[in-house]
Amino acid sequence: MLTVQKYGGTSVADPDRIRAVADHIARTRRGGAEVVVVVSAMGKTTDDLLRLAREVARQPHGRELDMLLTAGERISMSLLCMALIDLGVPAVSFTGSQAGIVTDTTHGKAKILEVRGDRIREALARGAVAVVAGFQGISTDRDITTLGRGGSDTTAVALAAALGAEVCEIYTDVSGVFSADPRVVPEARKLSRVSFDEMLEMAATGGRVLALRSVEFARNHHVPIHVRSSFTWEPGTWVVEEDPTVEQAIISAVTHDTSEAKVTIAQVADRPGVAAALFRALADEAINVDMIVQNVSTAGHTDISFTVPRDDLHRALTVVAKVAADLEATGVSHDAGIARVTLVGAGMKSNPGVAARMFEVLAAEGINIEMISTSSIRISCVVAEAEVERAVRALHRAFELEAAS
């Protein structure tokens, strides 16, 4: 049996934590499992390196920034190996390059193309623990790349898939995936099990525990993930294939997200190609549009609203202003003070009326809904940012998410 364990930055933040992690790996191994470990950089190392980069260059060069940042995992992985060897556990560290994690050439957010893993297999065959640097790979041009936000989770899942691991354990500073953010809803419940699809919707709508890309990768390669705490070591949340023989909870979680802003273009001509022109222009600027809502046309004109990351609002408005003129829109407005509240649940598919109930709960709280968007297992509403935490609490209560499922 092979287990892949991934430890985030807080899990290896200092020598004491590293020794605690080494001890847990040793125990896992005594339990009979082969272990491959993926580590992030210690604590705030990546931030510290980024600050140095900005002190030497106005716009740090992508290739060199990746070279710089990968020093972080190099440090944490070699320290973890030393700690393991000190406990009598044979261990060998591998950079992304040595582990055969081959990526495309997009510095800063490279995509994994292939996981070779020969040296990892050799290490396991020798009875050693393989410790692999997360977040990094080597490009087809033989340059060092990084995988971007949440990259270490992706490394872990990709290795688990390539090596045929039974489980990919993601150790972090929270004890699992919760029915809502416990800082907002103190009675939020730890979920023992969520489906890949639910986890994807949660990751996309504000649940920050797992990075979206790693969940997609796990779903596509059928890798069970176990999210758990490296501080309490208690069982956490399993993210797995949906089990068709078990009745799904109608709602698993309420998520919220305050990182977006809303843009509205008023009274554009309702003719083919209008939306295409607008969103092509935004895509060309690499602005990530999330929700899009277009109202029913009245008198041959319509309003289009969409959300973008707040950090990109200024750039988005520049693009939109240009396109709006071409489209003869009457105006462009925006609002950075919005938030999104979302219900996620695999059982929603077979239970009509969830949306209506959600709107009733928000109405009863006097919270105005500005935009609505749905998928088969998700309903999102845009509300005023100032009201979102109240909305989350009301929905969590109304759908009785604090009760054990």
Added chain:
Amino acid sequence: MLTVQKYGGTSVADPDRIRAVADHIARTRRGGAEVVVVVSAMGKTTDDLLRLAREVARQPHGRELDMLLTAGERISMSLLCMALIDLGVPAVSFTGSQAGIVTDTTHGKAKILEVRGDRIREALARGAVAVVAGFQGISTDRDITTLGRGGSDTTAVALAAALGAEVCEIYTDVSGVFSADPRVVPEARKLSRVSFDEMLEMAATGGRVLALRSVEFARNHHVPIHVRSSFTWEPGTWVVEEDPTVEQAIISAVTHDTSEAKVTIAQVADRPGVAAALFRALADEAINVDMIVQNVSTAGHTDISFTVPRDDLHRALTVVAKVAADLEATGVSHDAGIARVTLVGAGMKSNPGVAARMFEVLAAEGINIEMISTSSIRISCVVAEAEVERAVRALHRAFELEAAS
């Protein structure tokens, strides 16, 4: 014309220093030279990493320690490249592995077996500055290795030899090689030129500016070295082949070293194989014996004295105690309070009487000589540690080393 420039840790200690170095490289390049740069880790990075290692493991594992320490140059080289690119100078960083610096498998003090340098040549052909991590390579087993003390100097000289550079500039925090340690002899003079052989003797006897191995490598591969300051950028000291057409200075420098201890074995039998048994036993423990003096035999017995690094004294005494019993020696004594003072000069070969003059000077100062050792261009005396600085000053004055040569 190709120049290799090596910058030590103090030269790239912080973002300001890194930008100053980038500026100097840019100016060198505008002067028409192709430039390959070798960097050490920033400031105290290596010490910080070593401290972390000792906090996670009682005896950090060699392979993992090398993996850890090489993070240091990775950080400095990528920051330097960013700073260069920010100045409009194309630059590409290479790890020891990417630069094709192939070593043996001795972690912590690997020897360079081969310098491939293909990617460096490609970078130069594209008009870029190649910035290479010092101190590191990749072993024939594909593991990351470090070259040990002074390893970045060795990297620089090896690259200069492999690439056919006209000069290897070693930038440091002193302005060159001096006729004595300026902290001991304030009127010590910067030497404009020393021979490889003189530099080797100086490096071996306490002159800490260049590491011994890098000078040996430079001599064997005929690479001229220019040691200079990255703080004042003024011309420093050239270390070059001896010029047979120029009369050599009789004495170039006085060096001293307080890092050794003396061990004496009294009254061992004077028969073949005695010295061999003793020094084989020490060599097997990897204890580096420096000076060895054996007195003339009286009544079939002799005394043997030798020096070892003070850090190894305890281990050396354990070895010697065992061997002494086998050799029926009457006793073993040791003294950690010694120092070595050395005169180095290529002109000594053709000038008899230097040794006599040295002993006279020390006698006039009332300084007792405990051991003597000579080569064709060096005379070393072991004296009490408390008297060594006075010995250095007296010799520097007596041989008029403060005068321009």
